[in-house]
Amino acid sequence: MWFLNPFEAIGRWRRARAARRSQVPEALWRMVESALPFLDYLPADGRPRLRALALEFLAAKEMAAAQGFELTDAVRLSIALQACVPILELGLDYYQGWVGIVVYPGDFLIPRRHTDEHGVVHEYGEAALGEAWEGGPVVLSWAGGEGVNVVLHEFAHKLDMANGATDGMPPLHAGMSREAWARAFGEAYAQFCRFVDEGHDPWLDPYAAESPSEFFAVASEAFFEAPLLLREDMAAVYEQMRLFYRQDPAEGERRARALSPR
Numbered sequence: 001m002w003f004l005n006p007f008e009a010i011g012r013w014r015r016a017r018a019a020r021r022s023q024v025p026e027a028l029w030r031m032v033e034s035a036l037p038f039l040d041y042l043p044a045d046g047r048p049r050l051r052a053l054a055l056e057f058l059a060a061k062e063m064a065a066a067q068g069f070e071l072t073d074a075v076r077l078s079i080a081l082q083a084c085v086p087i088l089e090l091g092l093d094y095y096q097g098w099v100g101i102v103v104y105p106g107d108f109l110i111p112r113r114h115t116d117e118h119g120v121v122h123e124y125g126e127a128a129l130g131e132a133w134e135g136g137p138v139v140l141s142w143a144g145g146e147g148v149n150v151v152l153h154e155f156a157h158k159l160d161m162a163n164g165a166t167d168g169m170p171p172l173h174a175g176m177s178r179e180a181w182a183r184a185f186g187e188a189y190a191q192f193c194r195f196v197d198e199g200h201d202p203w204l205d206p207y208a209a210e211s212p213s214e215f216f217a218v219a220s221e222a223f224f225e226a227p228l229l230l231r232e233d234m235a236a237v238y239e240q241m242r243l244f245y246r247q248d249p250a251e252g253e254r255r256a257r258a259l260s261p262r
């Protein structure tokens, strides 16, 4: 899936060209970035690289608004910046094979179909904040939920699916161990599910107990937004994500907090 074909090379060249042509005013960058405090956890040279990648992302993907949502430049830029944080050290190729991003103003209904034991088919809509299909578009709600980063979450699903399976294990790099990943995530997931089952209120969104793939997506949100907490609470999971994302945001958060103690 990762080999280069000539059409991709041309696509990459055209994207880079389109990205260079687009001019985003510095004030707009700053306004959008100020609403994303976790960008402070990037390494010192990360911000300009993230901006460049976000412009390439916007040139490569197509965003569409649903239900009358107004897709402003600020919203487009915010989605692109957030979507590019996980792939900052991986590259845009990790999001290949699909182009569409659909943005809803609030939560939306996903059509579901279920046949009961009497053979009766029930069709209904399930409320959701986001959804990602393999080879299909990413669907996002701009409203989001409390403490939920829908953009990071759905794009983490896209990385999970990049090897053809939505199982909480993205395509690991050479030198990484599938066993180490499975052990770290398996143990943390089992412990988390027990904790939630016992009625405790975890700091991580309890939705993570839904399935191993949801656990990976929710843990990915935490990896970028609350990395110190994640490293302290789930060290082995943090370590595997550090190897996969090739980033160490907990060190970035430590540095950022030392600079501006809260």
Ligand SMILES: [Zn+2]
Residues within 6 Å of the ligand: 153, 157, 214, 217
């Ligand atoms: Zn999810």
